[in-house]
Amino acid sequence: MTKYSLKFPNDFILGAASSAWQTEGWSGKKDGQDSYIDAWYKNDRKVWHNGYGPAVATDFYNRYVEDIDLMKVVGLTHYRSSINWSRFMLDYEQGIVDEEYANYVEQVIDTMLANGIEPMFCLEHYELPAYLLDKYGGWSSLEVVDMFVNYAREVFRRYGSKVKHWFTFNEPIVVQTRVFLDAIRYPYEQDTNKWMVWNHAKNLATAKIVKAYREGGYEGKIGVVLNPEVTYPRSSALHDRRAAEIYDLFYNRVFLDPAIKGEYPEQLLTLLKGNGIDFEPSAEELAIIKNNTVDFIGANLYYPHRVKAPEAEWPRDVPFHPKKYFSVFELPGREMNFSRGWEIDPAIVYDMAMRIKNDYGNIEWILSENGMGIENEVQFKDENGQIQDDYRIDFISRHLYHLLRAIEDGANCKGYMLWSFTDNVSPMNAFKNRYGLVEIDLEDNRNRRVKKSGYWYKELSESRCLIFDQDSEYR
Ligand code: BGP
Numbered sequence: 001m002t003k004y005s006l007k008f009p010n011d012f013i014l015g016a017a018s019s020a021w022q023t024e025g026w027s028g029k030k031d032g033q034d035s036y037i038d039a040w041y042k043n044d045r046k047v048w049h050n051g052y053g054p055a056v057a058t059d060f061y062n063r064y065v066e067d068i069d070l071m072k073v074v075g076l077t078h079y080r081s082s083i084n085w086s087r088f089m090l091d092y093e094q095g096i097v098d099e100e101y102a103n104y105v106e107q108v109i110d111t112m113l114a115n116g117i118e119p120m121f122c123l124e125h126y127e128l129p130a131y132l133l134d135k136y137g138g139w140s141s142l143e144v145v146d147m148f149v150n151y152a153r154e155v156f157r158r159y160g161s162k163v164k165h166w167f168t169f170n171e172p173i174v175v176q177t178r179v180f181l182d183a184i185r186y187p188y189e190q191d192t193n194k195w196m197v198w199n200h201a202k203n204l205a206t207a208k209i210v211k212a213y214r215e216g217g218y219e220g221k222i223g224v225v226l227n228p229e230v231t232y233p234r235s236s237a238l239h240d241r242r243a244a245e246i247y248d249l250f251y252n253r254v255f256l257d258p259a260i261k262g263e264y265p266e267q268l269l270t271l272l273k274g275n276g277i278d279f280e281p282s283a284e285e286l287a288i289i290k291n292n293t294v295d296f297i298g299a300n301l302y303y304p305h306r307v308k309a310p311e312a313e314w315p316r317d318v319p320f321h322p323k324k325y326f327s328v329f330e331l332p333g334r335e336m337n338f339s340r341g342w343e344i345d346p347a348i349v350y351d352m353a354m355r356i357k358n359d360y361g362n363i364e365w366i367l368s369e370n371g372m373g374i375e376n377e378v379q380f381k382d383e384n385g386q387i388q389d390d391y392r393i394d395f396i397s398r399h400l401y402h403l404l405r406a407i408e409d410g411a412n413c414k415g416y417m418l419w420s421f422t423d424n425v426s427p428m429n430a431f432k433n434r435y436g437l438v439e440i441d442l443e444d445n446r447n448r449r450v451k452k453s454g455y456w457y458k459e460l461s462e463s464r465c466l467i468f469d470q471d472s473e474y475r
Helices: 036-043 060-073 099-114 130-136 142-159 176-183 191-214 240-259 268-273 283-293 347-359 390-408 454-463
Strands: 003-007 013-017 078-082 089-093 118-124 166-170 223-228 232-233 296-300 305-308 363-367 413-418 438-441 447-450 465-469
Touching: 003 390, 013 118, 013 363, 036 130, 060 447, 060 454, 078 166, 078 413, 099 118, 099 390, 118 142, 130 142, 130 465, 142 191, 166 191, 166 296, 176 454, 191 223, 191 240, 191 283, 223 240, 223 363, 232 240, 240 268, 240 296, 268 296, 296 347, 347 390, 390 454, 390 465, 413 465, 447 465, 454 465
Parallel strands: 013 078, 013 413, 078 118, 118 166, 166 223, 223 296, 232 305, 296 363, 363 413
Antiparallel strands: 003 465, 438 447
């Protein structure tokens, strides 16, 4: 067997990602500081696996010093989390900051920097304040957009000189897609119109925050973390290719194009109109989006999407859903992560890199999330109690291999962030599927234990070299 060593570029980021709500827990949280996720958990706990959720999460709020030490143990150069908007403010409308939470954020940043780990932050990772959802309808309101921009200004003012990588949102499409398109998440309301209103409000918020950041003259980069779905048609037939193209418009280009090119794709606007979706952004809003595109993006890439021409005609009396134009296609024989129900195909990384290069001006980007959630990992413990997660090492290696190959072919990718640093809480799945380089032991006071992959990641980060088996079936 021939083993090859692939070198990482010198400045390549090897980090990990998480978010505030998935790690911090509610210690120190005050009445009225619930996020949308907290409200969902409080109102509908039965859908959260084994009752776990954001209430304690990994208790990062109290244990961040210990965790930052562990970041060094597993060799992270960078760590991305979010600042929890719902907790950062005591009064969202008046912009009154919760100094206790703000001070905690400052301590986290300072401790990371003192340990040689660069922090990156999203301003929102589903942490829309529940109060703003109830009172204003959340992102249906332009007042909420402006409150978010003011919060961002305050965050930059406090931490802008220390933190050099900022993102407005993590996966801004997700909440409204699950809630208003698919109606499978709290508060379970089907409203495709609202779905588009929320998309637009978030695109507008990103542009306004990019503007505010530039006006502040900070020395860093600002972008947005998206989850572009690498979408393949079942076949080369026109009807399947059309299904994939339309899927791409509704789920990817609706955010990629405004963020990077400053405009919505014409074909998307035509399809919305043709299906009775009343989407009429003002000329002023479109100009803000046009003039304030991002410096870079994060792309979260987990699995491929496959679609085919729709199996049936969309029923007349059912509200419009993009599914009118496609059906999901399951590739026979596909490789699966059965715990999560996601297909594995590491070549998505190369394909997305080439797309960003060819269709989006080769804008700078990072692979901001990629990882493997596995159920019941304790079954893989060795006699010393360490989880032997060779499957995770294999998963990461194969994705990194395709990323390095893309960089060789000119992709402007500056880093890889694993999801996740420690095991953490997923929406609904809670601690069911474990993603971490570090185990969180729920039976034993949430104690941390580095998995085999954690030590492997450290080695990777120090050697800056991926050892890859040339004869592997995964090429
Ligand atoms: C991404 C989200 C993360 C994280 C991850 C894993 O889409 O940005 O917050 O949860 O997916 O997915 P899941 O937690 O659903 O298994």
